[in-house]
Amino acid sequence: MDLPRIERAVRDILIAIGEDPDREGLRKTPNRIARSYAERMAGLRIDPRAYLRTVFKEGYNQVVLLRNIPFHSMCEHHLLPITGHAHVAYLPDGKVLGLSKIARLVDAYALRPQIQERLTDQIADALMDGLQPLGAVCVVEAAHDCMTIRGIKKTGSMMVTSAIRGIFQTDPASRSEVLALIYGTARLT
Numbered sequence: 545m546d547l548p549r550i551e552r553a554v555r556d557i558l559i560a561i562g563e564d565p566d567r568e569g570l571r572k573t574p575n576r577i578a579r580s581y582a583e584r585m586a587g588l589r590i591d592p593r594a595y596l597r598t599v600f601k602e603g604y605n606q607v608v609l610l611r612n613i614p615f616h617s618m619c620e621h622h623l624l625p626i627t628g629h630a631h632v633a634y635l636p637d638g639k640v641l642g643l644s645k646i647a648r649l650v651d652a653y654a655l656r657p658q659i660q661e662r663l664t665d666q667i668a669d670a671l672m673d674g675l676q677p678l679g680a681v682c683v684v685e686a687a688h689d690c691m692t693i694r695g696i697k698k699t700g701s702m703m704v705t706s707a708i709r710g711i712f713q714t715d716p717a718s719r720s721e722v723l724a725l726i727y728g729t730a731r732l733t
């Protein structure tokens with residue numbers, strides 16, 4: 545990532561809004577923003593599918609769900625934060641994945657300019673391709689700063705998206721079961 549270039553761009557923004565980028569409080573701002581962009585865009589330099597290379601053979605044949613995975617992303621239309629939780633489930637077909645790998649998969653796709661719909665699809669599709677489970681579900685619930693601090697200013701509104709693949713798409717009973725785990729009576733919090 546070209547940090548000096550980000551610094552120059554931020555300095556230009558400060559000048560464009562009529563600020564003095566050389567005044568005490570702003571002098572280090574371009575550098576701080578460049579470093580924070582490097583962190584918040586780190587997913588661009590990761591191949592998320594690498595996290596799916598280590599799988600374990602396992603006879604467990606019920607739903608595996610990792611719920612409430614916190615993530616931060618950045619809306620590609622306004623470069624403002626998207627903050628929320630992902631819930632990721634799959635039905636194994638002889639192979640399972642380390643739970644931390646699911647969380648890393650979420651981060652890898654979140655830490656880049658994104659829209660929530662694509663983030664949701666990418667996580668579910670990566671699981672289907674990399675792990676070949678019988679089915680996968682990704683539900684994402686998130687607040688978009690571009691909706692809460694600017695424009696329509698609807699603080700507290702949450703966007704919910706879901707990507708449903710494989711058996712969860714074709715079999716209503718399996719879908720009900722996994723959605724109950726994510727949302728319903730089976731949910732503890």
Ligand SMILES: [Zn+2]
Pocket residue numbers: 619620621622623624688690691
């Ligand atoms: Zn936006």
